[in-house]
Amino acid sequence: MYQYPKQILTIEQQIQSYIDAGMEITSRENVEKALKSVGFYRLRGYSFHLYDNSAKKYIPGTKFDDIFQLYQFDQELSALIFSMISKIEVALRVRLVEALLVHGDALILQDSSIFKEKKMYWQNMSTIASEIARSNDVFIKHNFDNHEGEVPVWAVVEVLSFGTLSKIIKNLKTGTGSAYSILAANYQYISRKGNFANPSQKMFASWVQAVSVLRNMCAHNSRIYNRTIHTTPEILDADKVIPSPAHNGLYQILLAMKYLRSSDKEWTGFVTKLEALFQKNSSVISLAAMNFPADWKEHLSV
Numbered sequence: 001m002y003q004y005p006k007q008i009l010t011i012e013q014q015i016q017s018y019i020d021a022g023m024e025i026t027s028r029e030n031v032e033k034a035l036k037s038v039g040f041y042r043l044r045g046y047s048f049h050l051y052d053n054s055a056k057k058y059i060p061g062t063k064f065d066d067i068f069q070l071y072q073f074d075q076e077l078s079a080l081i082f083s084m085i086s087k088i089e090v091a092l093r094v095r096l097v098e099a100l101l102v103h104g105d106a107l108i109l110q111d112s113s114i115f116k117e118k119k120m121y122w123q124n125m126s127t128i129a130s131e132i133a134r135s136n137d138v139f140i141k142h143n144f145d146n147h148e149g150e151v152p153v154w155a156v157v158e159v160l161s162f163g164t165l166s167k168i169i170k171n172l173k174t175g176t177g178s179a180y181s182i183l184a185a186n187y188q189y190i191s192r193k194g195n196f197a198n199p200s201q202k203m204f205a206s207w208v209q210a211v212s213v214l215r216n217m218c219a220h221n222s223r224i225y226n227r228t229i230h231t232t233p234e235i236l237d238a239d240k241v242i243p244s245p246a247h248n249g250l251y252q253i254l255l256a257m258k259y260l261r262s263s264d265k266e267w268t269g270f271v272t273k274l275e276a277l278f279q280k281n282s283s284v285i286s287l288a289a290m291n292f293p294a295d296w297k298e299h300l301s302v
Contacts (some may be wrong), residue, residue, distance in 0.1 A: 043068070102177070121259055127164050162212040189236055228248065255299065
């Protein structure tokens with residue numbers, strides 16, 4: 001069996017490693033409580049940018065209290081974002097069903113003719129079948145018991161993951177009067193020429209996919225502060241940062257959330273809460289670490 005070179009540290013050893021590396025600790029008792037409730041390795045993600053690997057020391061002035069505040073900030077940020085994504089997700093499900101019902105068929109998702117790529121259609125159908133079979137929702141059981149197991153589109157859409165919704169939208173046929181054109185009309189934006197425009201399918205799918213990735217990060221308590229996120233939503237020209245950032249980050253996905261917002265009122269409330277959270281933690285956070293430009297509020301506002 002492979003012998004892993006590093007040993008598990010006890011809480012006492014973890015605290016001592018902080019001290020040896022030059023971290024300032026005001027209350028050993030508070031550090032112990034934090035390590036027992038959050039964990040040494042999770043907190044590490046909030047301090048690595050303050051650690052000099054070559055010297056094996058934290059930069060002078062690094063305080064444990066600040067690291068823990070940064071962790072708490074990330075938790076609050078994640079909860080705020082997840083709440084907003086939930087509203088976006090619910091609205092998207094309603095609007096997708098409304099768009100698909102233009103075909104006048106409750107079982108339209110089983111019709112391959114409305115989709116572009118047939119291989120992708122069957123791959124998606126396999127995923128849809130699995131997600132329906134996993135559901136314990138009473139409305140799914142109702143259709144199993146009373147309608148020969150056929151599940152109408154308005155019920156199917158309620159049990160699909162956000163990622164599966166993205167794949168369905170990405171594969172819809174486009175054109176005047178199509179389900180996609182009806183869906184996209186809910187998400188119009190102002191073009192460079194000052195006209196209302198519907199997002200292209202590629203653009204729209206990139207927004208949904210990016211928001212889906214961020215949703216999963218929030219749902220699984222992953223760190224979102226000071227992190228590169230490897231998915232790239234297509235940003236509107238008016239919101240592009242020049243020069244483009246080397247890596248995609250939280251700001252770019254928040255823009256995608258803005259484009260997919262459930263309503264202007266809900267989004268405005270979200271931005272207000274976001275700004276208040278930033279102000280409350282201004283002593284420990286860096287907007288640049290989240291890819292936020294100086295004029296971020298101008299772009300995130302509606």
